[in-house]
Amino acid sequence: TDEERVETVKKLLQVHDSEHNAANVDAINYCGYSALHYACEGLNSNLIRCLLELGGADATLRTVWGQSCIGIILTQSYLDHEKSAECEEIILSHLELTDKKKEFSSFVDDERKAIDVNKLVDDVLIPASRRPESDDGNGGLAAQDTRIINALMKHLNLEPLSPFQSKVQQFPHDDDNLYETIHHHIMKLIPTAYQQVYISNPTNEQREIITCTNYNMRNTSETRVDGVRHIDASLIMSQSFHIHRERGHVAQQLEILTDLIVGPLQRTFAFGVPSNAVLKEIAAHAPRIVEMGAGTGYWSLMLSSNGADVVAYDLDPPRQLDSEDLSAKSSNAYFGSQSYFPVQQGDATTVFRESNPENMSDRALLMVWPNNPDAEDNAHVAVEGSILPQIWDFCCLERYHK
Numbered sequence: 001t002d003e004e005r006v007e008t009v010k011k012l013l014q015v016h017d018s019e020h021n022a023a024n025v026d027a028i029n030y031c032g033y034s035a036l037h038y039a040c041e042g043l044n045s046n047l048i049r050c051l052l053e054l055g056g057a058d059a060t061l062r063t064v065w066g067q068s069c070i071g072i073i074l075t076q077s078y079l080d081h082e083k084s085a086e087c088e089e090i091i092l093s094h095l096e097l098t099d100k101k102k103e104f105s106s107f108v109d110d111e112r113k114a115i116d117v118n119k120l121v122d123d124v125l126i127p128a129s130r131r132p133e134s135d136d137g138n139g140g141l142a143a144q145d146t147r148i149i150n151a152l153m154k155h156l157n158l159e160p161l162s163p164f165q166s167k168v169q170q171f172p173h174d175d176d177n178l179y180e181t182i183h184h185h186i187m188k189l190i191p192t193a194y195q196q197v198y199i200s201n202p203t204n205e206q207r208e209i210i211t212c213t214n215y216n217m218r219n220t221s222e223t224r225v226d227g228v229r230h231i232d233a234s235l236i237m238s239q240s241f242h243i244h245r246e247r248g249h250v251a252q253q254l255e256i257l258t259d260l261i262v263g264p265l266q267r268t269f270a271f272g273v274p275s276n277a278v279l280k281e282i283a284a285h286a287p288r289i290v291e292m293g294a295g296t297g298y299w300s301l302m303l304s305s306n307g308a309d310v311v312a313y314d315l316d317p318p319r320q321l322d323s324e325d326l327s328a329k330s331s332n333a334y335f336g337s338q339s340y341f342p343v344q345q346g347d348a349t350t351v352f353r354e355s356n357p358e359n360m361s362d363r364a365l366l367m368v369w370p371n372n373p374d375a376e377d378n379a380h381v382a383v384e385g386s387i388l389p390q391i392w393d394f395c396c397l398e399r400y401h402k
Helices: 002-013 035-041 045-053 069-075 081-097 101-129 140-155 178-189 204-211 233-240 253-268 276-285 298-305 393-401
Strands: 222-225 228-231 241-244 248-251 288-292 309-314 343-345 364-367
Touching: 002 045, 035 045, 035 069, 045 081, 069 081, 069 101, 081 101, 101 140, 101 178, 101 204, 101 253, 140 178, 140 253, 178 253, 204 233, 228 233, 233 241, 248 253, 276 298, 288 298, 298 309, 364 393
Parallel strands: 288 309, 288 364, 309 343
Antiparallel strands: 222 228, 241 248
């Protein structure tokens, strides 16, 4: 029983060796677990109190994976929320009593975010990405994006975009910058350690935030030397970070967040998130704008609502606005069928020609486009048989200035 465990620990804490040294309550095993970590894993509040109050256990110790006592308790909360809350309160009270809470709080806050992001992925985003049995599959990626974004917005306590099927999406107010609102909410969820590209080695705290919830690599990073188990730290690092193009390394978790959050949002709204401050600044300096590669027209809508006179073009608009077929699909690989603004069909060769009846010479050129690998400055990323995106933005600049 729990009571018997506590009594056993009390007796062990009273044992002294021949040198009259007390038992080491913070002794750890091969994966960095101390007795306190195991008590937290078992949500055993009495044992936690015993180790802290009688044994003086260190509540700031972290495992080789980077998990703190609080983090371990949070990952076990699904077993018993009341016990979990009680155990967490015991640890936090002890940290405050020992004047360690303040220095430890930033790590615990990010660790909590990392755990919550895992839950968001497992409990909300992955289920939303699965096609329901009633779906005939005609919606494809656009339908999946809609399910994911609506589930995400519900999780963020935002009103889901139920009328995604309309030809031109209307917001309650024209100046509602929904994309910025979603972005703001999401960034509050993501640990700061996930948001960086690491050119040099991360700090210990950054590494531990990234590795503490990477449960898949726990078995694969375990090795044996002369029959003794230990954890290979180099394997932890190699499995927890991925190369980010030619710029450095990013957290492995960023890969699934890109697939389940960034990708659907970019295809539904835009590649860049327009802040209200930026929109006002652009409209103030460029009251007349031509946007090329406008995609869904989200930036054009936002600039127009800020007083700019905007015309928008894309080689392959998401959907012709005069089409009555709401199920019509776009062949645009970068966006779905969502449209926010009248985006006309056109590229640099048709928009910036002299015979174009609409004069573009007095309009500022706007292009919101990701710096994807291309054949010009990233040719080495191409593998045999792959096709890198066509370089169109340079052509736009060249023809615009002519």
